[in-house]
Amino acid sequence: MTIKVGDSLPDVDLMEMTEAGPSKVSVSDLFGGKKVALFAVPGAYTPTCSAKHLPGFVDNADNLASKGVDAIVCLSVNDPFVMGAWGKDHNAGPVRMVADPDAAFTKAMNVEFDASGAGLGIRSRRYSMVVDDGVVSQLNLEETGGFEVSDADTLLGQL
Numbered sequence: 001m002t003i004k005v006g007d008s009l010p011d012v013d014l015m016e017m018t019e020a021g022p023s024k025v026s027v028s029d030l031f032g033g034k035k036v037a038l039f040a041v042p043g044a045y046t047p048t049c050s051a052k053h054l055p056g057f058v059d060n061a062d063n064l065a066s067k068g069v070d071a072i073v074c075l076s077v078n079d080p081f082v083m084g085a086w087g088k089d090h091n092a093g094p095v096r097m098v099a100d101p102d103a104a105f106t107k108a109m110n111v112e113f114d115a116s117g118a119g120l121g122i123r124s125r126r127y128s129m130v131v132d133d134g135v136v137s138q139l140n141l142e143e144t145g146g147f148e149v150s151d152a153d154t155l156l157g158q159l
Helices: 027-031 047-059 061-066 080-089 104-108 152-158
Strands: 013-018 021-026 035-041 071-076 095-099 112-114 122-124 127-132 135-141
Touching: 013 027, 013 080, 021 027, 021 080, 027 035, 035 047, 035 152, 047 061, 047 071, 047 095, 047 152, 061 152, 071 080, 071 122, 080 095, 104 122, 127 152, 135 152
Parallel strands: 035 071, 071 095
Antiparallel strands: 013 021, 013 095, 035 127, 112 122, 127 135
16 A cells, blocks of 8 residues: 555665765664655656756755754665765755665555666655654655656645
8 A cells, every 4th residue: 555644654774875885774763753854756867856856855945944844855766876976966965865775665655666668677656745753744646757746845835
């Protein structure tokens, strides 16, 4: 069953690039005791993700913080090297760039789709959500290929 408002996030390990290299980070550490704006993209460096989705959250970081958001997390089914480089290339600054390298988190939330036909393998559907202490309080899940409801402005209006 697809994740929904009121559900707890699955507690799996994700990855992120640090100064010391790739590092595991648990979902409970990322989201525990905090209000987090999480958005997921089908792929780093892909057109809509790079031109619209990531920049919207970077540009609205202060606005989200003023509404009580403690952290912003960008997630993609990519490796931590790619996510780290994408964040640097797009001056993502306040956004934590987190990788779901084997799609364990994405599959546990039942938001994956198969993009093998385009050479991309299993990917995450595009979405945004507000997570309060590990529990989903807002969810904006796109249809595959869409970018209508998961943008930063929509999430900001829901806070």
